[in-house]
Amino acid sequence: MFVIISYDVATATRTGARRLRRIARICENYGQRVQNSVFECKIPPNLFVSVKQQLLDTMDPEEDSLRFYFLGKDDEGKILHVGAKKSYDIDGPLII
Numbered sequence: 001m002f003v004i005i006s007y008d009v010a011t012a013t014r015t016g017a018r019r020l021r022r023i024a025r026i027c028e029n030y031g032q033r034v035q036n037s038v039f040e041c042k043i044p045p046n047l048f049v050s051v052k053q054q055l056l057d058t059m060d061p062e063e064d065s066l067r068f069y070f071l072g073k074d075d076e077g078k079i080l081h082v083g084a085k086k087s088y089d090i091d092g093p094l095i096i
Contacts (some may be wrong), residue, residue: 001045004069005031006038009059022058023066028050 005027009020029031030051031041043051055066
């Protein structure tokens with residue numbers, strides 16, 4: 001499944017900054033950063049349950065917010081990108 005994950009983490013405190021880094025790391029493990037707090041992720045539904053739980057366990061629901069946008073297989077081709085930081089083909093080969 002193709003999921004857009006976005007987050008807003010309160011960083012006024014040291015613990016908030018730490019939560020921001022942890023949430024970003026979790027998202028980096030499963031997708032591509034397309035904006036500062038926005039990730040495109042292509043993950044199986046059963047893995048999404050685990051990813052979502054990791055994020056929920058990390059965030060502070062009183063100060064932070066998470067948003068999940070679920071796109072279908074065909075919707076991936078409907079994304080229009082303009083400007084810098086072209087994204088990579090998530091299904092293409094990974095060359096390091």
